[in-house]
């Protein structure tokens with residue numbers, strides 16, 4: 248017989264909480280197999296069986312805090328009885344055993360909920376009687392992996408998040424991939440003023456029209472160097488940036504127009520920049536991979552996947568060292584979330600409690616690779632939670648939900664509560680670039696998202712219901728955006744080409760003698 252006690256995981260640890268039993272009395276266990284989750288004031292950990300055998304009575308209930316050294320259960324040899332052991336109540340200072348040793352008397356297993364993730368319903372709300380974690384983080388909830396359906400491609404199957412625990416917050420309804428019969432659902436305005444949300448709709452419409460009018464110009468070669476359209480992802484950019492102060496820092500990705508427009512760049516200066524014209528934001532030298540305006544707090548789009556988050560982390564270090572009321576937001580994609588540097592930054596931000604908001608736009612694809620083909624745990628917010636920072640999975644097609652999550656994250660950061668990780672479930676309507684033949688998506692997939700999840704339609708529907716937009720008023724909103732984008736294209740067309748004599752200007756940080764003369 249082997250006794251399992253609450254371990255002392257540090258010199259200062261005097262007690263620990265038993266969060267959840269992973270095994271029940273009578274269950275066969277292997278040596279090293281996890282039998283319970285425990286929590287100290289510093290960490291959550293799995294408790295392993297000290298030997299192979301059969302689990303005895305559970306002497307401590309879920310959610311109970313006991314001193315280190317307190318007997319939790321025993322591992323018995325097959326056929327061995329617990330009768331000869333010291334009475335459990337005496338061993339634990341009068342606490343009664345919580346379950347009998349016989350399997351028939353074991354408590355019913357906790358209810359299961361579907362795992363949250365793309366393509367499934369969000370987990371059921373936490374059980375009312377579930378133990379609260381001492382740290383105030385989200386309640387631990389049991390989830391179960393659904394059975395795999397051999398007739399469906401592997402990547403369509405939602406994956407189990409973590410080890411059956413939900414360590415992140417879920418915000419918003421209608422998350423992830425729509426079902427075939429899903430209908431569009433208006434978003435909830437919550438405490439937000441309808442007039443404010445109406446402005447967000449105008450801003451999202453501008454992004455949509457900008458992308459849709461720029462795409463054929465890129466295909467026609469007017470915009471050189473390709474183009475990554477963010478059509479479909481407008482709510483992530485507008486929801487997030489509208490929750491920031493103008494002085495907050497934003498870093499973008501290769502898919503950069505929505506972030507840049509949200510942060511205040513003008514459509515005409517972006518369009519002329521994409522054309523490579525002198526009237527562009529950076530004189531036609533930057534293109535869409537280097538859109539930056541430090542005066543707006545836009546610290547650049549970036550051609551290196553995942554690199555923008557590092558710049559945002561640096562900005563967050565700067566804000567903290569200077570004691571500024573400022574946060575930094577780093578956007579990246581699900582592909583970016585599969586790079587090591589992303590997690591180095593998340594870990595650093597969590598360790599140093601930086602005012603960083605890391606926003607992963609999970610649009611399901613990195614070029615042609617579906618997320619599930621690249622990572623077994625497709626719930627990126629769950630991965631992030633393992634780094635010990637507040638992590639949220641939000642409906643990225645709901646501008647209000649994104650706004651509210653980022654506003655709360657900003658408040659948390661400025662209050663000294665450290666960084667937040669946000670996984671926004673979204674979708675790109677275009678291919679990876681606008682020239683992408685898109686052979687990797689199922690027929691009808693894009694239409695399904697447009698019909699059932701479109702962020703503009705969902706906002707418009709809510710505003711109509713609130714009386715802040717006349718029924719069918721989205722057409723007028725889009726018409727205004729069309730006029731603005733048409734003027735931007737006209738500006739880009741009529742802008743001169745950069746003077747070749749200025750080609751080296753702005754390229755070097757120090758003066759360089761290009762002619763090689765002394």
Ligand SMILES: Cc1ncc(C[n+]2csc(CCOP(=O)(O)OP(=O)(O)O)c2C)c(N)n1
Nearest residue numbers: 502550551552580581582583610612613614
């Ligand atoms: C470090 C690095 N690796 C690979 C690439 C090539 N590349 C450009 S975009 C991209 C996919 C990025 O996917 P994701 O981060 O999900 O963003 P999305 O394109 O979906 O917005 C890749 C692999 C790159 N630019 N940088």
